[in-house]
Amino acid sequence: MQKFLKFLIVYSFCFVVAIGYATQLGAQTKGVTQRLVVTGSSTVAPLVNEIARRFELAHPEVRIDVQTGGSSRGITEVRHSIAAIGMVSRALKPDEGDLRAFAIAQDGIGIIVHAGNPVAGLGRQQIADIYTGKITRWNALGGTDARITVVHKAEGRSTLELFLDYIQRKNSEIKPHVIIGDNAQGIKAVTGNPQAIGYVSIGAAEFEVRRGSPLRLLPLDGRAASVEAVRQGVFPLSRPLNLVTLGEPHGLARQFIEFARSPQVHDLVEAQYFVPVNAD
């Protein structure tokens, strides 16, 4: 029983210390007067996080809270005014006219294969045939006599939406062998399998290639897949990375969006392997 009492005392002591620390923390953040919640696409979030940190340096009274959960979540929360700004990694759809979009960068989706794969390049129809199971072996495309492993994304991701839009198929027509979540997992799935084909953000893929991963970005419809091609606007599979607001933004949200589109953050955009846009 003595032991139990001792335990109880130590335990309550820890509790008191924790509470004291928490109140201290609360007092420290009192200097912050303005908060901005930004939520949405996990493709855009790392970039916006960097931009937000730079913005906070210039405006110490502002705290910017960057959360992820996909473009769809970004749109829902902006519509419900849970977040002031949403991050959406695609152009807005016609039924989203209540929102205003501001592009902060361009991103391209690249088709990736293992570095040892001899296939020179693919076209839209060939990719559609591979993903719908009409072409199942690499030798039909000038490769080795091996079965193709089709790497696809989980439903709801904007990368998947853009890809399906490009090959003009519905998701139920796709016959995948592996379904992945984020870009990193997709790159791992392809580098570990010489017969695999997948699609990820060009920025992420180019970064991995430069690091020496056994990975190759395939030219698409005769266009080399690179950040440069996306910049010039000639790459067929590319998308804008947008900040969206409900109606016209004003106040802090407007200030932040203007900052995120200004040349002051171009180095941050390039560091994430995206392509900066020129704000007019």
Added chain:
Amino acid sequence: MPIDQWLPGILRAGALIALLVMLFILLFLIGESWPVLSKLSIVQLVTDSSWHPLEGAYNLMPMLTGTVLASTGALLLAIPLGLASALFTVFYAPSYLAVSYKRLIELLAGIPSVVFGFWGLTVLVPLINQWQPPGASLLAGILVLTLMILPTVTVTAHAALAAVADELVRNAAALGLSRWGTIQGVVLPAAKAGITAGIMLAAARALGETMAVLMVAGNVVQYPETVFDPVRTLAANIALETAYAMGDHRAVLFVSGLLLMGLIMVLSAMAEALEKQQHV
């Protein structure tokens, strides 16, 4: 003793809190999945063509099958292995070996599941791929799950075996029983309840395991024809899609959470029934 006066109160409050947490989780799951349970018929979750939430098809059965198959496979491998190593350490191994072996198994129990998943993705999946593409498969899921639940089975079986009263063992020896005779006729029946409890614990962990399985099982929604086909488990489905789901899609994901919880309830009811049977 004043302690005896207030101790029952504290204990009762603790038990009540644990119960309430469980109840709230259940209520929350039901509440979140209510939009679907009331609008769509439950039959749809069984009869729809497949799982294409964005196209309104919500068949959960392939994923339920995947979950049950992966867990059953892992249990079939882990139970004999775990039981054998527990028997070995308790009755056959010299003490220095038994101690270090037990430490090793405990270490295995402490490895986070992502580490297993990562190992599976970079080593196991490419290995299976060379043999039977695409590599990411039910088999990979089963093997990774086996590694994860093996320590649970071993450690609990070890504890149950070690807890068998010494007199029983000595009496058996005095009666001239061989070592295997003692184990089979005396020790195993005496330790049965503890071993079964350990197996149920392992089964619950296997059913709910998410990250490791997500990384190696391929996540394609289908009924697997062989162990080399990819599958998606219920837990993996929730992890893959929740962040990007809205409306009905999101609610159905909560239904799959409810289903998973139901599965574990059935399991613990089974454990209870088994135990009762033994006491008769």
